[in-house]
Amino acid sequence: MLLESLTVGLGVAVAALAWEIRRLRRQPPMIELHEVPVEVVMPDPETLKLLAQRETELKFSENQSEKLSEQLSQTEQVLRETQAEVRKQKGRAASAHTSKGQILEKWTPFLTHSEIDEHWKPQDWSFMGNPLDYIVWDWHNDRDLNNQQGKIVFLDVKAAKSQLSTKQRRIRDLVKAGRIEWREIRLD
Numbered sequence: 001m002l003l004e005s006l007t008v009g010l011g012v013a014v015a016a017l018a019w020e021i022r023r024l025r026r027q028p029p030m031i032e033l034h035e036v037p038v039e040v041v042m043p044d045p046e047t048l049k050l051l052a053q054r055e056t057e058l059k060f061s062e063n064q065s066e067k068l069s070e071q072l073s074q075t076e077q078v079l080r081e082t083q084a085e086v087r088k089q090k091g092r093a094a095s096a097h098t099s100k101g102q103i104l105e106k107w108t109p110f111l112t113h114s115e116i117d118e119h120w121k122p123q124d125w126s127f128m129g130n131p132l133d134y135i136v137w138d139w140h141n142d143r144d145l146n147n148q149q150g151k152i153v154f155l156d157v158k159a160a161k162s163q164l165s166t167k168q169r170r171i172r173d174l175v176k177a178g179r180i181e182w183r184e185i186r187l188d
Contacts, residue, residue: 016036017036020034100159100160101157101158101159101160101162104157104159105127105129105133105157106127108125108133108134108155108157109122109125109134110122115155117138119138120136120138124136124137124138124139125137131165131167131168131171132154132155132156132168132171133155133156133157134153134154134155134156134157135152135153135154135155136152136153136155137152138150138151138152138153154171154172154175156168
């Protein structure tokens with residue numbers, strides 16, 4: 001409190017001096033001396049100790065703030081690098097799944113699976129790739145047997161949790177609804 005009074009008193013004195021200097025600059029040079037009573041009181045040792053403690057705490061807080069700011073910058077950099085690595089790894093994983101799916105597609109005619117009839121021969125599979133993977137020609141040499149048991153199968157191979165595309169679902173729906181027809185085009 002005493003230190004604050006002292007500071008305020010000095011501030012008032014300095015302001016008065018500054019105003020007086022401005023006033024004197026406007027007048028012809030003339031020297032006047034004014035005495036300004038200033039009371040200087042030394043703060044008690046307890047106050048000095050408290051001020052020193054606050055100054056130490058302030059320096060410590062500033063130091064801690066700088067350290068935390070640096071740690072935050074480093075953490076943000078690590079986060080950016082980690083996010084970039086995650087994107088890279090996701091891309092690799094997606095590529096690996098795609099590659100695996102493409103390999104499985106090519107080997108499907110030679111595999112045993114519940115959806116593959118045992119009598120289908122690999123040479124009766126036609127690879128299309130898009131929008132469906134295969135057309136399986138399940139046909140028989142005997143005409144009557146072919147008409148009774150033969151069929152054409154539109155087949156798509158999926159790996160893991162992959163889903164049919166919208167186009168593939170629409171084609172599947174048309175096949176299941178029997179919306180298939182035969183057309184023959186002759187070009188001259």
